[in-house]
Amino acid sequence: MAFVQNLPFICILLSLFTGPLSSILSGKMTKKLNLVMITAVGIMSAMVLAFTVKSGEAYTYMMGHFPAPWGNEIRVGVLEALLATVFSVIMLLCIVGGSKEREEELESTKQNLYYIMANLLFCSLLALIYTNDIFTAYVFVEINTISACGLIMIRQNGRTIEASMRYMIMSLLGSGLLLLGICFLYDLTGHLLMSNIKEQVQILAATGEYQIPLLVCITLMTVGLAIKSALYPFHTWLPDAYGYSTMSSSAILSSLVSKGYIILLIKIYYRVIGIDVIRASKITNVLFVFGLVGMVMGSVNAIKENNIRRMIAYSSVAQIGYIYMGLGLGSEIGVIASVFHILSHAASKALLFVAASGITRASGKNKDFASLTGAGFRNRLAGIAFTIGSLSMVGFPTFAGFISKFWFAQAAFENANHTKTMLALIVLIISTVLNALYFMKTVIRIYTPAPALAKEKNYQNITVRGQAPKSFAMICFVAMNFMLGMCSDPIMKLIQSGLEMFG
Amino acid sequence: MSRKLSNNEYQKTRGFRFRQWFDGTKDPYLGEVEMKPVRDLSTATQITSEKKSDKKMFLELVYDMKHNTQVKLFRRLYNAFAVLFCLLLVAMLLAAVSNLPLIGVADKPVNNEVSQRYIENGLQETGSVNIVTGMILDYRAFDTLGESHVLFAATCTVLILLRVDKKGRKDKIAEQAMNDRLKEPKNDKVLQGVAKILVPPIIIFGVYVILFGHLGPGGGFSGGAIIGAGLILYLEAFGFAKTERFFKESTYKKTSLGALTCYCLCKSYSFYTGANHIHSIIPLGTPGMILSSGLILILNICVGIVVAGTMYTFYAMFRKGGY
Amino acid sequence: MMNLTNLLANYGEAAAMILFGIGFTNLLLQNNLIKKIIGLNIMDTAVYLFLALKGYIAGRQAPIVVDGVQSVEAYINPIPSGLVLTGIVVSVSVSALMLSLTIRLYRRYHTLNFDEITTMIKKEEK
Numbered sequence: 001m002a003f004v005q006n007l008p009f010i011c012i013l014l015s016l017f018t019g020p021l022s023s024i025l026s027g028k029m030t031k032k033l034n035l036v037m038i039t040a041v042g043i044m045s046a047m048v049l050a051f052t053v054k055s056g057e058a059y060t061y062m063m064g065h066f067p068a069p070w071g072n073e074i075r076v077g078v079l080e081a082l083l084a085t086v087f088s089v090i091m092l093l094c095i096v097g098g099s100k101e102r103e104e105e106l107e108s109t110k111q112n113l114y115y116i117m118a119n120l121l122f123c124s125l126l127a128l129i130y131t132n133d134i135f136t137a138y139v140f141v142e143i144n145t146i147s148a149c150g151l152i153m154i155r156q157n158g159r160t161i162e163a164s165m166r167y168m169i170m171s172l173l174g175s176g177l178l179l180l181g182i183c184f185l186y187d188l189t190g191h192l193l194m195s196n197i198k199e200q201v202q203i204l205a206a207t208g209e210y211q212i213p214l215l216v217c218i219t220l221m222t223v224g225l226a227i228k229s230a231l232y233p234f235h236t237w238l239p240d241a242y243g244y245s246t247m248s249s250s251a252i253l254s255s256l257v258s259k260g261y262i263i264l265l266i267k268i269y270y271r272v273i274g275i276d277v278i279r280a281s282k283i284t285n286v287l288f289v290f291g292l293v294g295m296v297m298g299s300v301n302a303i304k305e306n307n308i309r310r311m312i313a314y315s316s317v318a319q320i321g322y323i324y325m326g327l328g329l330g331s332e333i334g335v336i337a338s339v340f341h342i343l344s345h346a347a348s349k350a351l352l353f354v355a356a357s358g359i360t361r362a363s364g365k366n367k368d369f370a371s372l373t374g375a376g377f378r379n380r381l382a383g384i385a386f387t388i389g390s391l392s393m394v395g396f397p398t399f400a401g402f403i404s405k406f407w408f409a410q411a412a413f414e415n416a417n418h419t420k421t422m423l424a425l426i427v428l429i430i431s432t433v434l435n436a437l438y439f440m441k442t443v444i445r446i447y448t449p450a451p452a453l454a455k456e457k458n459y460q461n462i463t464v465r466g467q468a469p470k471s472f473a474m475i476c477f478v479a480m481n482f483m484l485g486m487c488s489d490p491i492m493k494l495i496q497s498g499l500e501m502f503g
Numbered sequence: 504m505s506r507k508l509s510n511n512e513y514q515k516t517r518g519f520r521f522r523q524w525f526d527g528t529k530d531p532y533l534g535e536v537e538m539k540p541v542r543d544l545s546t547a548t549q550i551t552s553e554k555k556s557d558k559k560m561f562l563e564l565v566y567d568m569k570h571n572t573q574v575k576l577f578r579r580l581y582n583a584f585a586v587l588f589c590l591l592l593v594a595m596l597l598a599a600v601s602n603l604p605l606i607g608v609a610d611k612p613v614n615n616e617v618s619q620r621y622i623e624n625g626l627q628e629t630g631s632v633n634i635v636t637g638m639i640l641d642y643r644a645f646d647t648l649g650e651s652h653v654l655f656a657a658t659c660t661v662l663i664l665l666r667v668d669k670k671g672r673k674d675k676i677a678e679q680a681m682n683d684r685l686k687e688p689k690n691d692k693v694l695q696g697v698a699k700i701l702v703p704p705i706i707i708f709g710v711y712v713i714l715f716g717h718l719g720p721g722g723g724f725s726g727g728a729i730i731g732a733g734l735i736l737y738l739e740a741f742g743f744a745k746t747e748r749f750f751k752e753s754t755y756k757k758t759s760l761g762a763l764t765c766y767c768l769c770k771s772y773s774f775y776t777g778a779n780h781i782h783s784i785i786p787l788g789t790p791g792m793i794l795s796s797g798l799i800l801i802l803n804i805c806v807g808i809v810v811a812g813t814m815y816t817f818y819a820m821f822r823k824g825g826y
Numbered sequence: 827m828m829n830l831t832n833l834l835a836n837y838g839e840a841a842a843m844i845l846f847g848i849g850f851t852n853l854l855l856q857n858n859l860i861k862k863i864i865g866l867n868i869m870d871t872a873v874y875l876f877l878a879l880k881g882y883i884a885g886r887q888a889p890i891v892v893d894g895v896q897s898v899e900a901y902i903n904p905i906p907s908g909l910v911l912t913g914i915v916v917s918v919s920v921s922a923l924m925l926s927l928t929i930r931l932y933r934r935y936h937t938l939n940f941d942e943i944t945t946m947i948k949k950e951e952k
Contacts, residue, residue, distance in 0.1 A: 013770075013771050020759070020764065070620055117656070133645075135909060158935070161930050162944065165859070183876055186613065187611075187612070190611075212598060213603055592850065593847030606882060613881070614903055618903045622904065623898060626891055635911070654919055790891075817922050
């Protein structure tokens with residue numbers, strides 16, 4: 001066993017341990033520790049990615065002295081390493097970009113608690129990506145929920161506490177359903193390790209016994225994870241939670257937290273139940289319909305909004321609808337397109353949140369559109385970054401969003417079921433138009449010159465050097481966006497090979 | 504004879520108007536220019552206050568949840584649909600349960616080679632007489648590692664919400680927190696008498712449950728909860744001043760950090776040696792003795808300390824916002 | 827579709843499902859925050875009842891080795907007990923978190939009714 005194969009385990013334990021370690025340090029030390037830890041995890045994940053690409057197969061790593069099915073294990077393949085690397089980069093840039101907001105908005109005695117929550121969130125994300133055991137997945141889903149709630153309510157005003165209450169209620173409903181699904185699955189198969197469960201499920205599907213409990217179990221786990229990742233009818237907690245907390249929390253939540261649950265769902269479909277049984281149970285049709293509705297309704301609600309952060313939050317609902325539509329198409333290309341969209345959406349949405357905070361800073365911290373007029377001239381870099389993010393979301397060529405929409409359209413074309421193809425293409429076109437409506441409206445507004453307004457309300461101009469950490473984050477995000485948009489072929493190949501060894 | 508017009512009719516004739524102009528009593532603007540009435544400035548403030556109270560009344564009416572019929576109708580529909588949905592959920596779950604294997608039967612998928620190995624070889628492989636403790640702290644230790652950190656994360660969120668930091672806060676909540684001390688100790692004779700008798704056995708029993716976790720029922724979680732309950736009883740009976748003599752905030756921080764560090768290090772060693780197929784040097788000892796079962800005793804003690812501190816912290820935060 | 831004899835034989839699990847439904851409904855529909863948290867606890871406890879029944883085998887002892895007897899026929903299945911231990915800790919943690927959120931909301935808005943709190947927040951914004 002090469003030493004590189006130990007690295008995922010070291011990443012998980014390092015991020016887990018910096019949580020309690022930060023509890024005795026002061027605010028500044030915890031921030032440095034956090035940044036060092038995320039950088040280290042990013043470098044280690046890149047090394048694991050290189051190793052798995054070279055070896056061309058996934059390997060399992062025993063957590064303890066006993067092999068599966070008696071002990072715990074984690075499984076590392078190309079897709080897991082790729083996701084871990086990209087997520088560490090995004091997390092690092094989000095935390096760097098929001099440092100000034102955190103110093104101003106949070107109480108000084110509670111600064112280190114923020115970094116503890118961020119560390120635990122990062123650890124749970126890594127564990128969800130790498131795990132090969134379904135009960136471990138449940139425990140780390142709970143850590144994810146609690147630390148995400150901590151990130152929302154760290155900025156304590158009435159709005160965020162009510163938002164975090166709503167978030168906890170919906171999340172705990174989802175967790176309860178997920179746990180019940182896991183218990184049913186354990187009863188039917190007798191195993192908790194994912195590969196062993198899959199063997200038993202194949203036997204059950206072949207013999208046809210326990211059909212109804214298996215179907216109920218699949219439904220419970222899907223609905224539980226859909227509630228937690230804000231699929232359309234369950235999205236009511238999302239705008240309040242993203243719109244009012246501190247900026248780095250919104251960026252981390254929208255880019256990473258919901259995606260962790262979707263990756264767990266894909267893992268359950270491929271590695272626990274088996275994609276053939278899922279397709280036979282037709283649950284993908286339900287996901288497809290809800291995804292389509294989410295794409296349209298998310299954009300419709302975003303058009304009605306007057307607060308820029310809530311508008312971006314509603315656009316997140318629409319993008320999660322895209323991902324579920326891709327999953328619901330049921331084909332291999334659909335899932336590949338969904339995974340690519342997870343990466344591109346994470347990059348663009350975090351960029352939008354960072355740029356929006358730069359724009360609102362230049363408008364006296366007001367978030368409504370009337371005050372944001374002309375902000376593109378007051379904070380040039382944030383204006384350009386916001387424009388690039390919006391163009392990527394709408395699907396302009398050379399940006400990351402265009403590649404994901406292109407692959408979604410291709411997946412829809414190659415689908416065997418023609419009604420699904422027609423519906424998917426029509427709704428893709430409608431939602432692109434709706435996206436353009438509200439994003440372009442915002443871009444035009446921030447580039448409408450309004451010198452009189454700026455003088456009257458005494459809005460300051462912000463230079464690139466004046467917001468140094470945020471400028472760095474914005475430039476890196478823009479670079480990532482261009483990279484995903486223009487050299488997407490290697491990444492698609494990586495995702496495809498990763499999915500083949502995922503099951 | 505001249506026909507004398509009445510006053511009204513005379514005022515309408517041209518002669519009257521000429522007379523007015525001649526005398527200089529005619530108002531040239533009256534009837535020609537549109538004029539607004541003169542504004543009485545003293546009523547301006549009255550009007551603005553009226554507008555404000557109107558606006559407030561309007562808001563109350565719009566957001567009046569109790570009397571708004573549309574909201575009531577929506578609420579009733581939502582309740583009806585939600586109850587229907589929940590009934591459907593329960594029906595679906597009952598349908599699934601009725602097709603599951605029977606309870607209490609030995610021949611079902613759950614009793615397979617996994618539980619067989621735990622029962623037959625658990626004592627030799629883990630050294631623990633209690634098979635469940637051996638399972639959660641040795642075979643499936645990663646889950647327990649995650650679970651201790653769930654407790655830690657919940658404690659941190661309670662600290663975020665409820666901890667009152669005394670530096671520089673002069674608001675009502677900080678004052679109330681300080682004043683809580685004036686309400687206690689209540690010097691309740693019955694409570695203090697009973698606490699003097701009960702708290703030592705409770706804590707000793709908790710320590711016993713932790714230490715014997717691998718020899719009988721028990722373990723870190725239950726023992727830690729018992730010790731936490733003993734500490735809370737002591738606090739209630741004797742007050743914060745006396746409890747602070749041995750349990751301060753720094754105590755909690757240091758002990759919980761030490762326990763979680765020890766846990767992480769032990770488990771890292773165990774996972775690393777396991778995955779790389781290196782033989783672990785921890786001796787398993789004789790089963791049935793206290794100092795046996797390798798790392799399980801240490802892990803039980805760490806978990807017990809964390810849980811006891813957590814229970815006490817929850818109580819102190821809810822009660823006072825500080826230690 | 828529903829096997830009624832089986833359902834009556836599995837009466838413990840059926841009761842657990844009904845309790846789960848009750849807890850779920852409470853968490854979703856109740857207006858009072860404390861009652862929502864009680865609903866959450868009922869829901870979680872129902873899942874633990876369901877899980878604990880999984881391991882039961884009639885006529886066998888708890889999985890603690892006595893007298894050196896280590897055959898499979900002497901003990902019940904130990905795995906569900908371990909899973910319930912983990913679940914109880916998770917349930918306690920999230921209950922503590924939700925209760926502290928309730929305390930903060932009550933201190934600020936002086937009501938435990940979630941609809942009223944939402945209304946007051948909307949009014950504050952105007």
